[in-house]
Amino acid sequence: MKKKLVSKSNFIPVNVPKIFKQEKIYVKKCLDTAWISSEGNFVKKFEKNFSKYNKRIYAVAVSSGTAALEISLKSLNLKKGAEVIIPTFSIISTALCVIKLGLKPILVDSNIQNWNMDTEEIIKKINKKTKAIIITHIYGFPVNMKNILKIAKNKKIKILEDAAEMIGQTYNGRKCGSFGDISTFSFYANKHITTGEGGMILTNDKKIFLKCKSLRNLCFGEGKDRFNHSDIGWNYRMTNLQAAMGCGQLKNISWIIKRKREIGKRYISILKKCNKISIQPEAFKYAKNIFWVFGIILKKNNKISRDLLVKKLIKRNIQTRNFFVPMHKQNIFKKMKLFSKSSKLINSEYLSSNGFYLPSGLGISNKEIDFVAKSLIEVLKGKN
Numbered sequence: 001m002k003k004k005l006v007s008k009s010n011f012i013p014v015n016v017p018k019i020f021k022q023e024k025i026y027v028k029k030c031l032d033t034a035w036i037s038s039e040g041n042f043v044k045k046f047e048k049n050f051s052k053y054n055k056r057i058y059a060v061a062v063s064s065g066t067a068a069l070e071i072s073l074k075s076l077n078l079k080k081g082a083e084v085i086i087p088t089f090s091i092i093s094t095a096l097c098v099i100k101l102g103l104k105p106i107l108v109d110s111n112i113q114n115w116n117m118d119t120e121e122i123i124k125k126i127n128k129k130t131k132a133i134i135i136t137h138i139y140g141f142p143v144n145m146k147n148i149l150k151i152a153k154n155k156k157i158k159i160l161e162d163a164a165e166m167i168g169q170t171y172n173g174r175k176c177g178s179f180g181d182i183s184t185f186s187f188y189a190n191k192h193i194t195t196g197e198g199g200m201i202l203t204n205d206k207k208i209f210l211k212c213k214s215l216r217n218l219c220f221g222e223g224k225d226r227f228n229h230s231d232i233g234w235n236y237r238m239t240n241l242q243a244a245m246g247c248g249q250l251k252n253i254s255w256i257i258k259r260k261r262e263i264g265k266r267y268i269s270i271l272k273k274c275n276k277i278s279i280q281p282e283a284f285k286y287a288k289n290i291f292w293v294f295g296i297i298l299k300k301n302n303k304i305s306r307d308l309l310v311k312k313l314i315k316r317n318i319q320t321r322n323f324f325v326p327m328h329k330q331n332i333f334k335k336m337k338l339f340s341k342s343s344k345l346i347n348s349e350y351l352s353s354n355g356f357y358l359p360s361g362l363g364i365s366n367k368e369i370d371f372v373a374k375s376l377i378e379v380l381k382g383k384n
């Protein structure tokens, strides 16, 4: 009898984070000294180290990537009703921050080859009312930003770069998240660096930096005027415990990036013979994929639907996650009649209906990758 690669009882979650020794030492230090809130040296240390790593001057650590987006967009001080170009295919946080600030989200479809925002369509949608573009890098491969950055500079359109999924990735040799007027990151448990929950804002603009710092902390007043607040802010502070974890994780970033690419390459080495699926580009002249997640698109030549395939994989103890639902297909936005004129974003709909990602967290073993990839091939061939 053929030996099974992974036993039936071994459930393979879509993500298992990797915790190193250093985080435990740092977090214990917080607990031992009782510096557990946002008032602690690890927060400043994490901000300093993270901005240095990304070659940006200022950093503001916050409680999530969603919080980072909200604060960043507000810090740009756009007038109510201004248009902000965003991808339809991303996490809902992007659309939410625009809507909550009374701005107008303008959706852009995906490029079917690389799954990112279609840059030609961004250019077409720019007009006099466009005041910002949220450039969001998806799943591991960066947006080809060169032309957009040039046009935005000429037209004085602000760029908010969402690099939540891209920590450590580069575009033309420079770190993703170092291009925008402001950029945001997430440290949720499935990100390259995790603090459990958390986020970061980076900028080179001192005014924007000071505004973000204030917005993160309820816009408290100065000195004896502490409880007299200057604007509508949030408590989006990061705790010292989270920052301690971030400091430990950041020490291992080189290993993390190397391992993420190894995971991607290992999947490709097994799946490359399969003509029923497509994946994001492995490399292009401006970047090598970092495979934040290993995404799969079922081609049209398949007899099996994505949903049945996913069900069959779960029966084999393999958890997967379906791709994002585009913003113009969200129930809440339909109810609000927000994107009724955006019905032609067909690439994002195709990705959303046929895409899913395989377990690709840092905690996955090579043996598990092999098992997942081989199982996928078997299921695509019609086995249960």
Ligand SMILES: Cc1ncc(COP(=O)(O)O)c(C=O)c1O
Residues within 6 Å of the ligand: 064, 065, 066, 067, 090, 091, 093, 136, 137, 162, 164, 165, 186, 187, 188, 198, 199
């Ligand atoms: C592109 C992108 N932006 C923002 C976020 C939000 O980050 P968080 O979950 O930390 O709020 C995510 C989360 O996965 C994301 O993928």
